[in-house]
Amino acid sequence: YYPEARETQAKRMAARVAYCTRAVREHAPVRDAWTDQKPRIVMADLPFNNAYVSPPWFSEPISVVPTHNTTDIFAPFHLPPDPGVIGCHESVHYVQLLQAGGIHRFFTTVFGSGYTPQLGLEPWFHEGVAVYYETKLQGGIGRLGTPYYEGILAAGVAGRKINGGWLHYLNREPTHGGHYLVASFFVDWLARTHGERKLWDVVGRQANAVLPPFGVNGRFEAVYGKSLSTLLEEFDAELTRRYPVRQRPVGQRMVRQLGSDARYHRTADGWEAVIDRALDRPTTLVVRNAAGAVVVDRLLAEILPGRVLLHPSAAGASGLAFSPDRRSLYFTMLDAGPLFSKSRLVRADLGSGALEVVGDDLHGPGGGLTPDGTHYVFSRAQGDAWGIASLDLRSKSVRWVRRPEPGIYYHAPRVSPDGARILAVRSDATGTALSLVDAASGNVLPPPAVPSGPVLEASWVDADRVVYVAGAQGRMQVFVSDLRDARFRQATHVPFLALHPQSDGRVIRFLHREGWSWTLDEVAFPSGEPVDPRIQERPMFGTMVATAPSVPKLVVRPVRKDEPWDVSFARRSAVGARVAEEPVLSDEPYSQLDGLLVPQVRGPWLVVRDAYSAVLGGSALGGDRLGYHRWAA
Template identity: 25%
Template sequence: MRSLSVVLVAMVMSWCTHAWAIDDPELEYFTITTPHFYVHYHSGIEDLAWRVAVISEEAHQIFAPLLEWEPARRTHVNVLDKLDIANGSATVYARNTMNIYGMPPESDSVLGFYDDWLRVLVYHEYVHILHLDTIGGASPYINFVIGKQSNPNQTAPRWFIEGFATYHESKRTRGGRVSGSTWKMWARTAALEGTLLDLGGVAGSPTQWPGGNSAYLYGSLFFDYVFDRHGEDFGNQFNRIYGSRLIPWSLNQTSEEISGETLESMWNQFTAVTQARAQATRQRVRAEGESEIRSITRRAGSHGFARLRPGHSISFYHFDLESSPAYSQLAEGKITELFEIPGGPGTGDWTPDGKNFVFSQSNVIKNTYSYQDLFMWRSATRTTHRLTHGERARDPAVSPDGRWLVYARNKNGTMELVLRELNRVSRAERVLVSDADWQQIAGPRFSPDSKSVVFSRWMLDSGQRDLWIVPVDAGAPRQLTDDFALDLDPVYESPSSILFSSDRTGIFNIYRLNLESLEVEKLTNVVNGVMQPLRDESGQLWVTHYTSEGYDLGVIDEVRSAPGPSVYDELPVIKYPDIDTSGFTTTDYNPLPELLPLVFIPEFGLITTGSAFGGVLAGYDPVGHHTWSLSGALTTGRELTDQGYNFAAQYSYSRLPVDFAVQARHRLYPNQRGFFAASDFQTFLEEDYVLRGQIGIPFRGIFDNLRLGLSLQAQYVTFDGLPDVEPDPGDIQPSIPESQWQNQAGLSVNYTNVERYPRSVSSEKGFSLGLNLSLQNPFIGSDVQSMTVSYNANAYLPNPWIPRHVLALNYAGGHVSSASGRTGQYTLGGALPQDVLTSVIFQEPAGGRVLRGYPPAHVRGPNFQLLTASYRFPILDMDEGFGTLPVYFRQFKGSVFADTGTAYQGFLADQDLFSSVGAEVILNTTFAYYLAGNLRLGYAYGLSDGGIHDLYLLFGGGF
C-alpha cells in the first residue's frame, strides 16, 4: 500500500536526523530551564549554554511582542559544539526546537558582521520559531488530533522563511547580514553585472553564485524594501493569514489582501531600486577615481588567500564549484594544482624555503567530532603530515625565520592565539593572547623580523573587529585600530607598515597602516570589493576581488594612496533587554518526560486486493538520544473478508559509539501464494512474530567513509486455517506449510569516497562499494537454511578536458539460495509503468534493478549481474522558476548509456547476456518549493533476443 504516511514518516525522521547519529558516551547532558526555554547542552560547554539561555530570553522579550505571537509551550534549544561549523537550525514540526552550534563564523564569512555572533544566531533561529509557529484556522484542531504537523507557514518558499529571519536578525542587533558590507556587495555587483535573480529564480537552489545563500540574500533585502514601504506589520499580517490556510502557496493573494500589491510586482520594484542604488555607487566611485583590477582567475566560486611561495611565485586557494577545493600555484603565467583539500577553509602559509605548506583542515575525532587541525603538505613527497590533534586550530602562519608557528584556537565559543615551535609542534605551546571574554581571533601574520604578530580581533565588550599586535617574546597585545568597521586580513608590507582590508567606506578596500603613527591610507577605490592584500617580491599588489560569479584572484598594477576615512558610519547603539537569571535552574537532562507521543500519522487506502487502514504513533526526545514509533494496520480482502493485521514497534538509541535500533512486529495476513493444491493457489492465514536488533558501526573521515552493519532477527512463522483440499487426480502432492523459526543474521559493508560539487550534474569523482549478506542457518536457531548476497560497485570518472562531463560505471549483482524450500528470484527488465504525477506528489521515485530496452521482468533467476556505463553531461543550467508558483527547474542534463546483464540459474558462463543502448534527458526539478527530484525521459533499444523500443517517462532514479 502506497499512501501519504510514507511521506509523513519520512518527515518525522528528517526532523530528528541527529537521533540516528552516534555520540560520545563520555559526555553528560544537562538542561537549563528558563521562563520560555529548555536549553539542553553537553558537558564542557556550560558557559556557552548559559549565554544561549540568556540571549534566548532576550529574543523572546524582543520578538514575541514584535511578531505578535507567543508559543504555547517552552521552546527546546540544543546547544552543540561537536562541529567546527558556524550554523544553527530551527523547526516547529512536532515540537519547537532550535539547534545552536558553538563555532563562531570565520572573519571573512558572510556571517562575519555582528556585535555578538551568538546573539545574531539565536535571534535568527527564534524568529524562525515564532514565524513558523504562527498557526490559525483549522490547523490547531488538526494538530490536537495528529500532533504538531500542520504548520502552514512552513510551506512558504525558502527565500521567504530565511529572508524574514535574516531581516530581523539585522534590524534587532547592531550587525547582521542586511547591515553588512558583504550582503550589499553581493547585491550591488549582481545589479551592475545584470545577474539579479527574479522572484522565480530565487525559489529553488540556483546553480549560479551565491547558490544556497541566494534565499538569505534576496529574501532579506526584499523584506527590507517591503517593510520600508509598507511597515513591519506587513510581515505579521502575512504570517497570520498564510498560517491560517490549509491550502498553501497563495503568496500573491495574501500580499494583495494586505497591501494591494502582489509580491511579484513589489519584487520588480525592489529590483529597480537595487539597480539604481548600484549605479549611483558606481558613478560615485568612478568620480573619485576607480582602481583597475587585472583578473588572474576567471571561474565561478571562491579564489583567494594568496601566499608568497619563495622561489615559486604565488599560491592560492580555489573552489570553483566544479571540482574539489584545492591549493594551486601561479608561476610564469601558468596555474597548476598542488593538492586537494576537502574540508579546508582556505588559509595557510609556506615555510621560508617554499617546500612545505601548513594549513588547517577538518578532521574527524572519536567518530563524533569534526574539528579543524593543522597539517603540513610536503612538496618533495607530495604527502600530508598531521601537526595537531583535536586542537580546533585554524589560520596558521609561519614565521619568516622558519622557527615559529602561530594560529588561532577555538575553545567552546571563544578563541586564543597560540605559538609553537614549527619543528617541535608536539612540545609545549605558548599562549600569546589568552581566551578572553568570548573574543574571536583571525588572520595572524608575522612581522618580517619574526618578533611580533599582527591579527584581527573581535571583542564582545566593544562589539568591534579591529587590528591588534602582540610581541612573540613577551608583552600584552596592543590595539592598532578602533572603529566599527570590519578590519581584516592584516599582512606586513614592511617592518613599519601593514596592509589590511576594511569596509570603513561601506565597500571593502585595501588600506595601509603606519605602525608608528597609526595613520591609515586608502590604497584602492573599487565598486565591488577587494580584500586579502599581498605584496609580492616585485611590489605588485595581489588581492581577492568580487564579481557576480564569486571571488577571484587579481592584481592591482597602479596603487594610488589617499588619506583613509577618519570616521566610520556606525550603526545606532542598541540597548538589549536585561534578563533576570535568578529563576534559571540547571538539572541533569531527563528525556523521559519528552518521550510521550508527538505525532500520529493516519494511514488508509485501497489496494488491489482490498482495503487497509491504520496509523503510526511516533516520538523522540529533544536531544535525539531516543526515537520510537508504534504502527498498526488492519487489512481486508476485496469483499471485507480475509482480514489481517500488522503491528510493529521500533526504538533507536544514540548515546553509544555505534548506531543501535531494535524492532518488533506481529503480523497476521492472508497468504495467497504459499500453498498450491487442486490446480490452484489456496489462501490461508499466515502469522509471524519478529524481533530484530541492528547496529551500525561508522568509520567517518573527511575524504572517505566506511560503515559496517550487523543485524540479528528472530522470526517465528505459524499458520492458521489451512484449507482442507482434496487434490485432483494427477496433481503434484501439495507441500503443506509448517510452523517454523526463520531466524536471520545480516552483515552489510559500505564504503564511499564519492565527490559531488555545487554545479555537478552527477556524482563526479571517486567510487563506492557495497556488500549485503543475509543468512538463515540452524546455528542461529533457524529451521530453514538460505543465503542471500548482493553487491555493488560504482565508479565516477570526470572528463579531464570538459568540465562537468562524467563517465559513470555501475555494477550490481546478487545470489540467493535455499536448502529448505523455494528459492527467491531476481528479475531484470525495463521499468514498471509509473504514474508520474502521483509519484511526484508522494515522492515515490522509480528505482530497483532495471535493464532498459526490454519488457519488465524479462529474465528471472536466483542470480543476477548488471553492468551500466553512462556518459553524463550538462545541457543547460536553467535556474528557472515562475514567480510564486511552486515549480522550479534547476538543471537540464543528459546521458547516453549501455546496459548489459542477466538474471539466471546456474553459471554465468553458460548464460546469454542481454544488452541495450539508449539515451536520457533529465530535468532536475523542485515542486512545492521543497520536493526535489528528476523527471527522466528516455529511450532504450534492446540489442538481444526480446529487445524492444523502450520509450519511458519516470520520476526519480539515481543520477
C-alpha cells in the first residue's frame, strides 16, 4: 500500500523486499499457506524515521516502512536510509513472526490471527537475527558490516563481563540498545560457532512449543546442547579474548570526558561546540571559545511551556556550524512535531545562550554554513533519495544544489573554505563513500582518495585537504586526504573507534570511544609520507563471495576455531543482493472495504448465568486492511 505519487519508488522497494522475503523463507522450518502468505506492507509517506512489523495479535500481520527518512542516525551503521534496504530487515521479522506449527497452527486456522508463539522469544533474538540477515543478504552493508558498530561493542565490553541483562532492551548502558548491539553480535557468534541452521531450529521449536513464553532456555539447550546461560558465558569468553583492554597510543591525549552520545564541531581558529548526553545527564550544549573558556553551557531540554525544542537528543543533532562572526551556532535537531519528527534548524545566540528555530523543518539532517554565513547547506529527503539543498538564512528560500537521485543519499554536506566545493558522504545500497560536488553547478567532481570500506564524518582542513574516518585494521581511524595528489594518510591508531574529526592543519581533535562513552581526544596533524591508494595492506572486510544464487542457501558449516575472526560472520558470508523487478499482478486504488467484512479473529464464548442456565455464543473481530474501520460482534 503506497501513495499514488510513489508508484515507481514502491516498485523498487517491492523488488528488494521480495528478494529478502524469499531468501529468508528458504530457511524457515515451517512452510505452509499461513507462513507463506503475501506480506502486507504499508509505505507511509511520513517522516516516521522508523519501521516495524505489527505481529498477528488480534489482527492481520502488517509491516510499516516509510517512504522516506529524515535522520542520519543510521549513517554510521553502513546502512543507507533506503526503504528497500530497511524493508529487508523488516522482512526477517515478518517471516519469523508467522512461524507457527502444531497446536498454534490449528488455533490460527480455526480462530484467525489471534497471536503467534514467536512472541515468546525476547526482542533480542528477533532483532539479533534481523540485523544478521540485514547484513548477510545485502552484500555486507548494514550494522554487522561496519567497524563502527563493532567498535562501539569492543570499547564497551573491554575488561568487563557480560550477562543476559546486556541483551535486554531496558538496559540503558549499551549504546544503540543491547537488544540490537550485543544481541546481533551474539547471534553472529552463534552462527559462526554452531552453524546458521540452529538459529532456525530455535525458531522451529518455538513455533511448536505448547507454552511459548515458558521454557525458552530449555529450547536453546535442546538445539545447542547447552543452556542459553552457558552459551552467553562462552560468548563472553570470546569477547574477552577478542577485545582486551587497550590503551591510547603515544601521541594521543584526552582533552576532556564526554557523554555516551555526542556531536562535535571545531573551527580553524579553535572555537568548539559539543552536544552530548550521559545516562544521568540530559542533552547539553557546551560552546568554548578559542582560548578554551566556556561561552555557553545549557540544557537543550526545557520544561515550561513555550520551550523551543520538545525532545532534543544528542543522537538527533547534526550539522553544527559557527557563524563567521562567532556570535551564533547553528545546528539541526530531529525534534518531535505535532505528529511526526521535524528537522528543525536552530540558532544558538552565543552571547545569551538563547535558542531560536530559524527553519521549522528542513526535511533532512544538517550540514554546514557557507563561508559568508548567509546560507545553510543540508540534506533534503525526497522519497528514496537525499539531495543537497541550500537555505537562504535571510529570505528562508530553499534551492537544490544537487537534486535527489533515486537510491542515492548525500548527507553531512560541508562547504569548502573557499566556497567552491561541497564535501559529503554518499551512501546507497552498496555502502558509503566520500563525494565532492561543485557548489555552483551541483556536478559531481572526482572524489578524494580514501581507503576501502565505509567512510564517515568528513570535514575540511583547508581548501585542498579533508579529514574523515575510515577503516584500518578493523577499526575506524582518522585519515587525511589531499585533493591535489589523490593520496591519503592515516592520522590515528585509536584502540577502538574514532568519529567526528576536525582539524586546523596543526592538530586533529576527534571523538574517541572509551567504555560506553566518548572522550574528546587530540593528535598532531600527520606529516609523514601519504599512502598511494593502490597500495593497501588488505581489504578491510576480507574476501566477499563473488557469486551467489538468487536465493542464498544456509551456511551450515561452523567456522574452524583457529580461523581468524577479523570481521563479522554475517559480513564474511554475505551474498550480493539479486534484486529483479517484480511482476505487477494488480494495482488498484485502495478501498476502505478491502477485507472489511472478513473476520480476522473469531471464537466461541460461554456465559454461566447461574447454576441452572448458561449462554453459548460466538464472537468475531475485523476491519479493513489499513485500519480505517474496526468492528466486533
